[in-house]
Amino acid sequence: MKRTRKARAPKPVASTPRYVPSKVFPVRSLAGATPAEQARQIASDLTAPEASATRVIVAAEGKSVAGEWLDVPGTLAELRRVATNTTAGDLSHAEAMLMNQAQALQSLFTRLIERGVVQESLPQYEAHMRLALKAQAQSRATLETLANVRNGPVIYARQANVAAGAPMQVNNGAPAHTGARQIENPPNQLLEPSDDCLDDRTQSGAGACDPPMEAVGAKHRAKNIRR
Known part of the structure; x- marks a missing residue:
């Protein structure tokens, strides 16, 4: 009669604890703080830059596949670390x-x-x-x-003239000459014809250089008189 071996039961495998992300914003509590101090601490935690960014991330990824693994305290810590490194120059x-x-x-x-x-x-x-x-x-x-x-941003700078010893004339501050003459338009004025101007001065007498008109004498007459 053949002996049948009993099947060995599988060894129990140690189950790893399931990762459960936290969806609660961590708020620090101050030991022995007054209600006013505790309220200021809560406001400081909720209005921090990393807290605002975390709220946006949770709202955007809350219903996606990534949102199931999103941990609010871990996100806050990571955003705070990135901000600290950026401030340090990284x-x-x-x-x-x-x-x-x-x-x-x-x-x-x-x-x-x-x-x-x-x-x-x-x-x-x-x-x-x-x-x-x-x-x-x-x-x-x-x-x-x-x-x-x-x-870094591109800086458009004018030419810098550097002279060693002797002075050098720098024309960077002078405006460039365009070569075109500037036409200045006079302001609008009321224009009148020249013959419409009224001369309110009195009539002056004849001067020495303006003698009365006389007939031309024989000396100044023309030789050939045309009829």
Whole structure:
């Protein structure tokens, strides 16, 4: 008679505790604080920059797949850490964020173009193309912002003349001569004809240089008198 071996029961596997994210904003309590001090502390915690950002993230991701794993205290701590590093001069997180945003906008531009080219009606085609070009423009603006963060803004400065020893004339402050004559328009005035002006002066007498008219003598007559 054959002996049958009993099946061994599987060893119990230690179950790992399930991660349960917290959805409650942590509010610090001050030991021995008065109600007014505790109220100010709560207001300070809820109006902090990282708290405002966390509220937006929770509202945006609350019903998504990522929202199930979103932990409010952990999000607050991470945002506070990033802000502290940025204040200290570490811009790696900001640079990575801008680069990822530009790439996401590029993907959005590509998808809108793909959906736009298969549209049959002109309004739908135009709407998709307009949104695609907006995504492209925003991606370009994001890359320009990233370049300014990494290299600093471009400064357009005038030429600096530096002389060693002898003085040098610097004409940077003088305005450039355009070569065109400026025409100044006189103010509007009431114009009158020259013969309508009234001369209110009295009549003057004849002077020595204006003798009375006399007949021309024989000495000054013409030799050939034409009739």
